[in-house]
Amino acid sequence: MIHTDVIIVGGGPAGLCAAYSLVKQGVSVTLFERNSKLGGQLVKQTHKFFGSEKQYAKTRGFDIAAKLIKDLEPYSAFLTIEKNATVLGIYPDKVVTVMKNEAYFKYQCKAIIVSTGAMEKVLAFEQNDLPGIYGAGAVQTLMNVYGVYPGQSIVMVGSGNIGLIVSYQLLQAGVEVKAVIEAASSIGGYKVHASKLRRLGVPILTNTTIKKAHGVDFLTGVETIQLDESWKTIPGTEKTIQCDACCISVGLAPMHQLLSMAGVHMKYIPEFGGIVPIASDTHETSYDGLFVAGDVYGIEEASSAIVEGYLSGLYVSNKLGMKSEEINSQIADFHQQLEYLRSGPFGKKTRQGLEKIKEARNVT
Amino acid sequence: MPKSPVIICRCEDITKDEIHALLEQGFTTFEDLKRQLRVGMGPCQGSTCQELIQREIALFLHVKVEDVAAPKVRPLTAGVKLKAIKEASDHDK
Known part of the structure; x- marks a missing residue:
């Protein structure tokens, strides 16, 4: 002892x-x-x-x-x-x-x-174990500690400060940020971070969540779906965004x-x-x-x-x-x-x- | 097209469908599911799946997530070789 x-x-x-x-x-x-x-x-x-x-x-x-x-x-x-x-x-x-x-x-x-x-919290969606799906911590470790690209084009899930800041850093590193999606009806993080992304043309989609990941051996895209006020998915609002990485930043x-x-x-x-x-x-x-x-x-x-x-x-x-x-x-x-x-x-x-x-x- | 798997416990590779099959059979506490499926017993010791499972149980029972009892946490938080414990206890003698 x-x-x-x-x-x-x-x-x-x-x-x-x-x-x-x-x-x-x-x-x-x-x-x-x-x-x-x-x-x-x-x-x-x-x-x-x-x-x-x-x-x-x-x-x-x-x-x-x-x-x-x-x-x-x-x-x-x-x-x-x-x-x-x-x-x-x-x-x-x-x-x-x-x-x-x-x-x-x-x-x-x-x-x-x-x-x-x-x-980090995770989300349950179809094929959520495909390579190319990361937590925001992993993306930051790869990119900011080791200088490794997490992917070429990415969808960010979650618009809290971490999601917004990491999206901006991804853009700075030369990664295409296809969209930031947010299940709530408003942006979670500081508006100053969100505005920087918007000025660079990154859409921030509120009332939207991830339904499914596409791909066989690795991620090729994500399917999003819209949510109503009671957080229920609205059938028929599915959209597919092509990407090779997806970052989950949901708290x-x-x-x-x-x-x-x-x-x-x-x-x-x-x-x-x-x-x-x-x-x-x-x-x-x-x-x-x-x-x-x-x-x-x-x-x-x-x-x-x-x-x-x-x-x-x-x-x-x-x-x-x-x-x-x-x-x-x-x-x-x-x-x-x-x-x-x-x-x-x-x-x-x-x-x-x-x-x-x-x-x-x-x-x- | 059949639904693709939704992984809930990534350490033990347990899907949402497997959890729901047991919920339907009356295994509606975290401890029940743990004993049946080993959810939360892998290397991360439930730190990833805990809330997802509590949420599935809450939705199934129509209760709040905070009212679903979390699983009991027991030592140790990580895998340890018996050899290491033996060496430490020999040293203490």
Whole structure:
């Protein structure tokens, strides 16, 4: 059994920032990252962020990742980073099991922060397993991390910010974007992204979904169909668009598995994208000493994950008995930042989700 | 023209038709389907198919997706060789 003060599961923006808050105060942290690289989704985001300077607006995603990693360097004495390390289970008494390079390890700690992020949602349609059909994460990884074309002509399913931004990046890379289709009656993401696509002649088809993929060994086209107000398909509105790639960008679901396994009190909250923990105001779950940060506690932008990360690190240091005026004022500042990030019309979902969490707390 | 398959669980290659055939027979919980078809028991441990299956059950039973119980999550989240567990426990002795 290996002992450490705090274990952080997931080295994306939330996990890195949580680690920063802790190591800065001399708390020893072991951070596990399943991939070979830290940074989570940031490493494949080549676009500049919106928001305020405090959450690195106007900086590209991968540059933000590099900065968050660099911020940790002075504190390496307190931080152990294990890459290619998958957390397998969370058990009572804060025992955590991990697999690294096919070897199995057991850890015990005083507090755990789960910042596992999210998983892409998929769609059920005919022939949805044909090669050429990707999730938006895979398209970004191929194109932005490895410089590989996902295809020559593509149909984007979903008009949230990821769908819109990735469509624009595909155009920049020289891929023909045939259309963006959206099941809802309005565009999901920011209009500034949608307008860029429209100006370049990409049709954005609302009330439309994908019915079927065409092709035998690989994708040759997609069949779309229109939806009525009650999300029912309208027969006779099928259209075929020729393409050799199709990108599914229909949202994310929190990676709740470790929390559910640990017996944390969970609830399906549609506004948060799926099953999330009913955590306290200080991000602590029903499992004493198990905290959450980032998309695993409801899908939001990376900027929110960053702030939530810093915050939960501070909450954990409070939990471990570290209390000071400085910590309190930092907590207040990050709180304010989160409220600012969630204040606009695009923060409505998060605000509703948090209300539901509060209600659920009272029930239990 | 016969309908082409709609894959719901890509780890175990389970189609929508296979799920509906069991729903019709009364296997209407996620746990039932898991035991019959191994859905959600592959490498991704249900992180892809979970909501799709909850949705199919919800539509079939005319209930909300959030009212369809998610499957129980058990350790471990990934495949581990018994050898690795044995080596770790020998080391602990």
